[in-house]
Amino acid sequence: MTTGARPPAGTHRPTSRDVARIAGVSQAAVSLVLGGKWRGRVAPATAERVRGAARELGYRPNLAARNLRLGSTRTALLVVPALTNEFFARVHHGARRIADRHGFGVVLYPTPDGTVPAHGAAPAPAAVRDPFHSAQAALDGVIASSMAADVLVTLRGESLPLVMLDSDPAAGPGTTTVNADVADGMRQTARHLLALGHRQMLHLAADVESWTFQARAAALADALAGTGATLHTRRAALGTEPARQAAETALGESGRPRPTAVICDDDILAAGACKAARRLGLHIPRDLSVTGFDDLTLATAVEPELTTVRLPAEHIGEHGMTALLDALDGRTGPPDTLPVELVVRGSTAPPP
Structure with missing residues (x-):
């Protein structure tokens, strides 16, 4: 339930001050919630009230101005083997769902040659074209499938936070993993x-x-x-x-x-x-x-x-994006492993 008076329709573009007035909170609280920085600082019920007020007003943050202030593009790169694979389309959908809630964009990048055969030669990282003039300047972090790991040296460099999907939980310090079991x-x-x-x-x-x-x-x-x-x-x-x-x-x-x-x-x-x-x-x-x-x-x-x-492909995307947001806040959690389920249908029966 909102508490403040709504601005007259058509008078001006909604601002964070309007959202704060409708939600009955400070502008600082609005910034924390809509910037994805509210956990531990704003009560969950208050955060939901702020999001509800923003939706009601049709408020959209001025991302360009905020990014200049924060030195952040609020953009994550999702590296997958192929756009045609339904599994990774679902992963992308889950990642986008979480990103949208936090004012982030997700750039989807398929590896140039898809998956690399186990017994074939992988393309040299230097041969992979960086989709950005400078990845460090264009991105805040990377979420990548281990099936596309060969391009990470080019895309990531050494400075961007990284979350790996379908990857060895013992990959090493500084890397968060999200896996299906x-x-x-x-x-x-x-x-x-x-x-x-x-x-x-x-x-x-x-x-x-x-x-x-x-x-x-x-x-x-x-x-x-x-x-x-x-x-x-x-x-x-x-x-x-x-x-x-x-x-x-x-x-x-x-x-x-x-x-x-x-x-x-x-x-x-x-x-x-x-x-x-x-x-x-x-x-x-x-x-x-x-x-x-x-x-x-x-x-x-x-x-x-x-x-x-x-x-749980969509949940993998959701957990991957959540882990990246946590990493950007300086929090790195343990390896995240999601349960799977065998679905028995008509293609299996006792042997002849």
């Missing part, structure tokens, strides 16, 4: 398939040099150790066609029992595995179970629908 996602997948009776399994692994995929592979191997299950690994680039080719080769190999389950590092690889099964005349899930990772829209577009690990 991908290791637990693989453990849940392994337990599900073991409970169905599967013992011959194929891991269709992403051919990308990234901590997140290394963590998945290690967790899967650990979860199957001592169970009597056999695990073979085939790597494929992140694409439906490379995945189809790799899975078709692995499923068609002679000299050892054919896998009864294919565990894929993401849903796109799983779609390729499903295409391979159809080409080989295998029915899913009667002859072959397939699991994915991410729970993209694709997971319910295929038939049968895909059993997959749901990652």
